[in-house]
Amino acid sequence: MIKKSVFIGLLAALAVLLYKYANFKTIAAGIAILLFGMVLLEEGFKAFTKGPLQNILKKATDKLYKSITAGAFVTAIIQSSSLVSVIAISFISAGLISLSGGIGLIFGANIGTTATAWLVAGFGLKIKIAALAMPMLIFGIIFSFQKKPILKGVGNVLAGLGFFFLGIHYMKEGFDVFKDYVDLSQYAVSGFLGVLIYAGLGIIITTILQSSSATLALILTALSAGQIEYENALALAIGANVGTTITAVLGSLGSNIAGRRLAGAHFVFNVVTGIVALILIYPLAHLVNSISEAINIAATDYTLKLALFHTIFNTLGVLIMIPIIKPLEQALLKFFKEQKDKDIDEPKYLNTSVLKFPGSIISALINESKYLYKNAVFEVVAHGLNIHRNDIESNEKIKQIIKKSDKDLNINIDDIYYKKVKNIYGEIIKYATTAQKELKLNDQQIKTILDIKIANRRMIEIIKHVRELNKNISLSLNLDNAFVLKEYNGFRKKITKVLRIIYLFRKSEESEMYAIKLAHLKKEAKENIRYSNKSIDKLIREDLINAELASSLFNDYTNVNEIIKKLIEVAELLYGKTDTLLDNGD
Template sequence: MQYGFTDILQLIGALGVFLFGMKVMSDALLLLAGSKMRSILARMTSNRVLGIGTGFLITSVIQSSSATTLMVVSFANAGLLTLVESIGVIMGANIGTTITAWLITILGFKVSMSTIALPLVGFGFAFTFLKKEKLKNIGSFVIGFALLFIGLQFLKEAMPDIKNNPELLAFLSSYTDLGYLSIVLFLLIGTILTVVIQSSSATMALTLIMTAQGWIPFELAAAMVLGENIGTTITANLAAIIGNYKAKQTARAHLIFNLIGVLWMLILFYPFLRIVADVAMSLGSESPYLSAAAIPVAISLFHTIFNVANTFLLVWFVKPIAKIVERFVPEKIEPEQQVDAPKYLKHEVLKYPETAILALSRESQRLFKNSVFEIVSHALHIHRTDIKSEEKLKTVIKKSNILFDANVRDLYTRRVKTIYGEIIRYASLTQNKFTLTEAQNREITELKAANRKMVEILKAVLELSKNVSMYLNSENKYIKKEYDKLRKRTAKVLRVIHLFRTETDNLAYHRKLMAMKAALKTNKQSNDIAIDNLIRKDRITTDMASSLFNDYDNVNDIVYKLIDVADLLYSKKDTLLNNENF
């Protein structure tokens, strides 16, 4: 055999150039479009078709199914994607990765890129000297694109020639005539190669070159492609090892989805290949069973048709797949804590600015919904359930005359302080770690402002609560009536905020909140007149009047800030999608 150690080193080097080109191209595309792609992913819904489309779009643009899957695992780990949503995106990523195979087949085998690859490197390198970051990334993309095809050309040249090494074909033939055993064997080879190289695109390139050189027939190349589909799931599973149960579930879902696909394909393997061969010939290609030169096109067709068919078949079984995954990786129930801790803010969310911003938003909304809303309600001695109900507020206030054991300071320490501190810390870390767009910076600033206002609300409520407790069951019906008015006014705002937060069509409630905010100045004037009348008619003492003056101002301040917080946290904004770097 005329293929020695030096030739093997050249083959490894050629593979290295190909992989380096793929990495440079993928990294540049991530810098160019990754933030926009992550923003789209961050706005995902449970709609399966949208999920598949998102996965396909992201993988097609950034040219790396592994990068997409790792992104999905990170989002799931941060609690920003559900398991069902993650499965949909992964299905789309599997279709998107077929674009790379067509790129290699058309430009690597049908068109000679070797003559323009080196000039492209020079052209791209010139861009890297420019000041604008976007142009530098375009230059890096061009360099990576060219290196990919230079590496592919080196791979074709480094592969041993069958004519000069006939014993190699004799060696391979002993493994190609074993029927289904050969299929399984080459499936395993495809899996192992992808696991070792950590790139299904590189394994695909090797497979296409082996077919073009006449090493292996069409059906064994197809078997290797199936193996690559299994091997590519390893990256996500390795990344999920250090993640939480949600990340592990997403990675296992990727593996199970691809394994199910490979299983049904093995059952229908030969009939499916004949269909692919017929499609290839109908498009003007030769039969892949007769011509080695026709196999790369047929393999690319097989890769695409298989992934599309597998997605179309299994998209109806996303929830059963999710249930299977949940049985393998059960939910890990966190032990109850004496002091509330953040739910969404974990170190993993700092991998991308989008995950960090969405985690901050979710944590802020959770803090308002679970803690601030409750503390304000209880400080006024009103049940949250009554505020959220459809019962008339007049009736709610009338029946809410039992004093709660609402220690606002203690509740703040246990329910708010730690989470608030972590929100501010993560907001600062996000702004310091990433180069954010103006829209992203604005969103973080607004979230910090919302959290500061929540703390200010609780400080104001602490003072208000003392007087409410004192006058709630006062023998002086006039002072009791005035404090009931204050309670009713605050409860009304809380109810509208609840509806604004929970109703799908919430524009009317937003308008109502803005109207309430605009009316605060008028309220202050009417409040002052009402208190003056009570003093003049000697219905309340001067101490009571002093408390009322302070608490009317206090309530105005609380209401104003509650509306501000609701507007900052729950108004529908697409600031993440408004990405100026794309």
């Protein structure tokens, strides 16, 4: 309700300004055109995020200096720190990159976004930019109508740049005309009070425009037209940097706890950088004057000096934050705590932010499926055999485990299914289906998502088989029939052996050796399904079991082999491929 009221209030204020000051229309139109250009730029570069860009950002996060460099380089090229932030939040939510790696990308993006100021000050305000914008718009629109995603992306980038420069042109024209009627520079406030007032104004403008780059372009054009004082422009630039944290916070709302931690790091960085820049604004301004003199920037070229100031204080912020990245990471981990019961009824990796890119959604689906398999499904199968999972994961001989596990655990498989499996399974299928429908996937990505859906269906089938088997295993422990008990202990031994090998297959560095063993056991299970059990046949011939027990044994013999076959199939689908997550994004 508050958000809606604020929005209506802003619209009303804009209408009054447009009505009262006719010449303000040109400035407002320039801002709108520039913002539209930035939207097109972001959409255009999204066509290139499916492979190379994702891989660059993922592979550049193993070292801090690499992640900062990658964040700066990519942001400078695509002119969108918000897109880098969205990718970083999406990747960290999906478990593709670490928190420290994501923090490095965010820090680098803040340096990269200073390229916008240089582009506007050094290029957009120095020549008749409208003449260059028009060809970009013409070729951009032509390319944007092409069917191929890459050509369409190129078209959107060209059109975005065209609208971006056209917006600067109209903003500059508007300020040039506007100053004949209203001189905004008369509202300049000198001293530290002015610094605080204009920094706050920069925060407000950026919060409204949802783009620090757009705010900076507005500040530079107003400065170029002499509508604001240089000192106040410096404070506005600092405020714009702090205001951009709102975008990161809003972007993190649909992410999981990892994404919120990254947004928190972004917030801390921009606020700390802003405070330091405000405190040191005058020493930094003197430094800018010295550097400007050394590199032949004219003393009155305030737009280039503002661009230099913007670069210096963002770089200074990164240098200040680098030594405290580890403590910051620890503080974020403590402040944004994982819910203790999240593994019971909520997905751990799936959230709306991972749906931004094919690589992140595939990674999240695989990680969620692995988590479900190694926790809920593994537990159901182990306890369904009346065996503790710790025993399976130990080095104790399986024969001894079966011998000592002679008590009914009284497990309620239906209860575990509804508490730990059903909701997460439903979310996996929902997200997989949404990705197939809404994202442009290549053939390999489509196959990967189909494999994930098959693996999850197999997990549900395993639980159904175990539910039936568990009833008769528990019954055999209480029956006074050594022959039946021996058969069911044989069943338990077979499945326990498979569970242990799967556990080692997941954990061991020698996974290839265990993969071969699993393949052999799966083949054996398939063959057993087609043939009857000789020992059960012998019990029937010698009249050692009645017809009802024989029927149960035959059914459970099939169940056991189905469980073994499907357990191995799921393990192969989820763990049998090495790091296909972003390879599938190429």
